[in-house]
Amino acid sequence: LEEGEAEKVSELISELHPADMADLLESLSPVQRAELLGQIGQTLDPEVLSYLDSDLREDVSETLGAKEIARVLKRLESDDALEFFEDLSEELRTQVLARVPVTIRRLLQEGLEYPEDSAGRLMQREVVVVPAIWTVGETIDYMRSHKKQMERDFYDLYVVDPRYRPIGKIPLSRVLRNKRHVPIMDLLDEGVRSVPVTMDQDDVAYLFKQYSLLSAPVVDTAERLVGVVTIDDIVHVVEEETEDDLLKLGGVTETNVYSAVLETTKSRFTWLLVNLGTAVLASLVIGIFEATLQQAVALAILLPIVASMGGNAGTQTVTVAVRALALKQLSGGASQRFITKELLVGVANGFLFAGLVGLVAWIWFGNPLIGVVIALAMIINMAAAGLFGTLIPITLEKLNIDPAVASSVFLTTVTDVVGFFAFLGLAALILL
Amino acid sequence: LEEGEAEKVSELISELHPADMADLLESLSPVQRAELLGQIGQTLDPEVLSYLDSDLREDVSETLGAKEIARVLKRLESDDALEFFEDLSEELRTQVLARVPVTIRRLLQEGLEYPEDSAGRLMQREVVVVPAIWTVGETIDYMRSHKKQMERDFYDLYVVDPRYRPIGKIPLSRVLRNKRHVPIMDLLDEGVRSVPVTMDQDDVAYLFKQYSLLSAPVVDTAERLVGVVTIDDIVHVVEEETEDDLLKLGGVTETNVYSAVLETTKSRFTWLLVNLGTAVLASLVIGIFEATLQQAVALAILLPIVASMGGNAGTQTVTVAVRALALKQLSGGASQRFITKELLVGVANGFLFAGLVGLVAWIWFGNPLIGVVIALAMIINMAAAGLFGTLIPITLEKLNIDPAVASSVFLTTVTDVVGFFAFLGLAALILL
Numbered sequence: 058l059e060e061g062e063a064e065k066v067s068e069l070i071s072e073l074h075p076a077d078m079a080d081l082l083e084s085l086s087p088v089q090r091a092e093l094l095g096q097i098g099q100t101l102d103p104e105v106l107s108y109l110d111s112d113l114r115e116d117v118s119e120t121l122g123a124k125e126i127a128r129v130l131k132r133l134e135s136d137d138a139l140e141f142f143e144d145l146s147e148e149l150r151t152q153v154l155a156r157v158p159v160t161i162r163r164l165l166q167e168g169l170e171y172p173e174d175s176a177g178r179l180m181q182r183e184v185v186v187v188p189a190i191w192t193v194g195e196t197i198d199y200m201r202s203h204k205k206q207m208e209r210d211f212y213d214l215y216v217v218d219p220r221y222r223p224i225g226k227i228p229l230s231r232v233l234r235n236k237r238h239v240p241i242m243d244l245l246d247e248g249v250r251s252v253p254v255t256m257d258q259d260d261v262a263y264l265f266k267q268y269s270l271l272s273a274p275v276v277d278t279a280e281r282l283v284g285v286v287t288i289d290d291i292v293h294v295v296e297e298e299t300e301d302d303l304l305k306l307g308g309v310t311e312t313n314v315y316s317a318v319l320e321t322t323k324s325r326f327t328w329l330l331v332n333l334g335t336a337v338l339a340s341l342v343i344g345i346f347e348a349t350l351q352q353a354v355a356l357a358i359l360l361p362i363v364a365s366m367g368g369n370a371g372t373q374t375v376t377v378a379v380r381a382l383a384l385k386q387l388s389g390g391a392s393q394r395f396i397t398k399e400l401l402v403g404v405a406n407g408f409l410f411a412g413l414v415g416l417v418a419w420i421w422f423g424n425p426l427i428g429v430v431i432a433l434a435m436i437i438n439m440a441a442a443g444l445f446g447t448l449i450p451i452t453l454e455k456l457n458i459d460p461a462v463a464s465s466v467f468l469t470t471v472t473d474v475v476g477f478f479a480f481l482g483l484a485a486l487i488l489l
Numbered sequence: 490l491e492e493g494e495a496e497k498v499s500e501l502i503s504e505l506h507p508a509d510m511a512d513l514l515e516s517l518s519p520v521q522r523a524e525l526l527g528q529i530g531q532t533l534d535p536e537v538l539s540y541l542d543s544d545l546r547e548d549v550s551e552t553l554g555a556k557e558i559a560r561v562l563k564r565l566e567s568d569d570a571l572e573f574f575e576d577l578s579e580e581l582r583t584q585v586l587a588r589v590p591v592t593i594r595r596l597l598q599e600g601l602e603y604p605e606d607s608a609g610r611l612m613q614r615e616v617v618v619v620p621a622i623w624t625v626g627e628t629i630d631y632m633r634s635h636k637k638q639m640e641r642d643f644y645d646l647y648v649v650d651p652r653y654r655p656i657g658k659i660p661l662s663r664v665l666r667n668k669r670h671v672p673i674m675d676l677l678d679e680g681v682r683s684v685p686v687t688m689d690q691d692d693v694a695y696l697f698k699q700y701s702l703l704s705a706p707v708v709d710t711a712e713r714l715v716g717v718v719t720i721d722d723i724v725h726v727v728e729e730e731t732e733d734d735l736l737k738l739g740g741v742t743e744t745n746v747y748s749a750v751l752e753t754t755k756s757r758f759t760w761l762l763v764n765l766g767t768a769v770l771a772s773l774v775i776g777i778f779e780a781t782l783q784q785a786v787a788l789a790i791l792l793p794i795v796a797s798m799g800g801n802a803g804t805q806t807v808t809v810a811v812r813a814l815a816l817k818q819l820s821g822g823a824s825q826r827f828i829t830k831e832l833l834v835g836v837a838n839g840f841l842f843a844g845l846v847g848l849v850a851w852i853w854f855g856n857p858l859i860g861v862v863i864a865l866a867m868i869i870n871m872a873a874a875g876l877f878g879t880l881i882p883i884t885l886e887k888l889n890i891d892p893a894v895a896s897s898v899f900l901t902t903v904t905d906v907v908g909f910f911a912f913l914g915l916a917a918l919i920l921l
Contacts, residue, residue: 074700076699076700076701077699083818084820084822084823086826108701185662196665197665200665200666201665201666201667201668204666204667209662210662210663212644212660212661212662228642228644229661229662229665230617230642230643230644230661232665233628233629233633233661233664233665234632234633234636235633235636236633265724266724266725266728267508267512268506268508269508269540288721292697292698292720292723292727293698295724295727296727296728299731299732302735303731303734303735303738303808304808306735306738306739306808307738307805307808307809308805308808309805309808309809318830318833318834318837319837321830321834322833322834322837322838325802325805325834326838328801328805329798329805329838329842330845332797332798332801333798333842333845333846335797336793336794336797336798337794337849339793339794339797340790340791340793340794343790343793344790347786347787347790350786350789350790351786354779354782354786354789355779357775357786357789357792358772358775358779358782360792360793361768361771361775361792361793361796361905361909362765362768362769362772364793364796365764365767365771365901365905366768369760369761369764370757370761372740373739373740373741373757373760373761375739376735376738376740376741377736377739380732380735380736386515388516389516390516394518398750398753401750401754402757405751405754406754406757406758406761409754409758410761410765413762413765414765417769469797473793473797
């Protein structure tokens with residue numbers, strides 16, 4: 058596709074939706090990407106940049122250069138422009154700021170002052186505001202005469218008091234359904250939930266989900282209206298948030314399939330190192346029972362079964378617990394009930410698998426006592442998995458440590474140590 | 490809170506937002522819940538039901554009874570009503586259908602005919618449609634004179650051709666910004682992406698995310714407009730989808746922290762049973778080398794380290810792969826590059842940890858050869874983790890098997906078997 062006639066390529070590309078164009082750029086190798094960008098250059102649709110994966114933005118923006126970026130930023134909506142701008146290098150930012158009109162410069166600089174991942178970074182600055190004393194007719198006339206300033210589509214009007222604090226909002230359909238003489242205040246949704254500009258985006262997303270909001274006004278510390286967050290901004294936040302939990306539970310911090318081998322190796326190393334520490338701890342437990350193992354080497358064969366069953370049962374519990382915590386389902390009495398329930402589930406499955414594994418071990422090694430030992434160890438370990446699979450994430454959450462990151466390390470340490478100790482300890486007592 | 494004066498309770502409750510009321514119901518025990526519902530009875534806000542966790546709906550609907558449900562359904566939006574209705578038992582459905590007006594009955598029955606989790610179940614039936622020949626003025630007049638039929642707020646007008654196929658949509662703000670004489674067709678967004686009524690909701694969500702849609706028309710097999718899906722319906726789909734992957738990777742199928750112990754035990758049993766099979770397989774590999782173990786019991790102590798490091802490195806890769814597949818990032822050449830990259834990352838981390846673990850083992854057991862054996866095994870196993878951590882999910886996806894469910898079982902089987910085989914096999918060769 059890439060090699061060959063430049064004209065044909067740019068023709069094909071001009072027909073692509075900006076989102077598909079962004080996908081195309083993402084799927085290319087860095088060299089191909091630079092080549093393609095060089096070719097299409099000035100004709101690149103600004104929208105493409107807002108669809109681009111954030112890890113690729115740096116790469117693409119280096120290729121484009123400050124002048125081109127300035128051109129593009131002028132044509133994006135305020136929230137998309139800020140999102141792209143915040144990913145630029147310090148140097149490029151300064152260069153770009155020098156090239157954009159003063160109004161956009163001010164918006165970008167203000168935007169960067171809000172904390173990362175806050176409502177201030179998420180919001181759109183374009184809000185259509187009307188005074189409380191207007192009628193439907195006056196509102197329509199105002200909109201018709203200010204057509205040029207309101208290029209973009211919007212869905213709600215906001216009404217503010219004289220100090221610019223939001224009083225409420227009016228869905229556009231209500232303006233259209235009513236006669237010209239109707240006062241705007243009669244159509245108002247009052248008691249609108251305002252979002253402070255510094256609120257974390259996860260909390261904003263929670264408000265939207267909890268109260269099925271479509272949009273919310275964003276206010277500064279003086280409660281003045283500064284922007285509006287809409288539900289389409291929230292979709293990405295919600296997805297990122299859940300995805301974050303998923304990745305952390307899997308022991309990875311990056312989503313990026315495009316990053317380099319070296320970078321990925323480094324980012325995974327830490328997690329594996331922590332895990333090595335816990336694995337050594339488990340081995341130390343086995344080491345205590347070296348004498349026991351020497352007398353009955355069959356026990357070594359069964360060790361992975363004990364560890365694996367405990368680990369998996371615990372992972373199930375941790376997964377449910379981490380999600381329940383993220384969804385704020387474990388407050389007050391619910392948390393108590395959840396711990397009890399998971400403990401009971403662990404014990405129940407413990408008994409079931411004790412029977413099963415005990416039988417297998419008995420038949421395999423022709424010794425009923427080995428069956429008894431592994432059965433008892435299974436019950437103890439799966440009960441521990443249920444109990445600690447809930448207690449660990451809940452405790453971490455209380456200590457303000459992200460349970461998605463740390464829970465599984467702690468948990469497998471517990472199930473390995475408890476499992477090996479129970480199994481080999483009981484073996485030493487019963488078998489020898 | 491619950492015991493005591495009924496009046497005070499219902500007063501407190503009437504001030505709650507329906508979403509918070511739903512949360513309150515969820516956090517109560519079944520007995521308390523029934524009591525509270527009995528007390529507030531007729532005054533229950535219909536909206537509460539649409540906020541309720543779907544697992545609790547059955548419980549709550551049994552308590553409410555058919556008459557009360559019919560009252561509630563009449564007052565919900567068509568998509569919320571259908572969502573609640575589809576969770577009812579067969580018996581309750583029939584009773585409720587007999588009690589609702591014929592228009593609602595038809596909508597509910599039609600809705601149920603669409604496949605589960607399809608666009609048809611998600612969409613709203615209320616769409617405001619205007620003919621292509623109207624002007625802005627005629628549209629506004631129509632809306633003013635049909636005020637009663639358009640009780641609900643909406644954000645886009647749809648324009649259809651004479652056969653009721655959607656031609657495009659018009660954001661309301663454009664209608665307000667233009668003079669009465671402007672033809673409606675001048676304001677049209679053409680080339681709107683229609684969604685077939687049977688399309689799976691995950692695919693609908695993908696379209697919305699990919700093209701940043703705010704709403705999309707839903708069409709039947711004759712391409713006639715039957716409803717509209719809006720972005721607020723999609724937020725839940727996106728969250729569920731990612732959550733589903735998270736839970737499946739954790740080996741659980743249910744999110745529900747409210748379900749009973751017995752149910753949960755049963756649902757987790759299957760996964761653990763599969764896992765037991767793979768653990769036994771790993772044990773069989775150890776069994777092959779029983780003679781080797783007898784001569785050097787120290788090897789048994791190191792087994793968990795080999796298994797755990799391979800398992801964790803593989804889980805990291807699988808997690809990234811499952812997400813990348815869900816986000817459709819691994820098409821064509823990208824998949825090839827991803828496999829190569831993960832293999833290299835595995836080898837790189839393999840060498841790092843080989844050095845580290847080899848040193849630890851040497852010092853621990855005072856035998857450099859043990860260090861060499863575990864180091865080599867580590868490299869082999871982590872390379873296998875990188876390779877199979879990508880190949881397994883990608884192959885499963887090609888076979889139309891959900892990679893989130895099955896990948897980690899296959900993967901840990903591979904890393905256990907490869908790890909134990911490499912470690913004990915090399916030990917038999919080098920050490921003895």
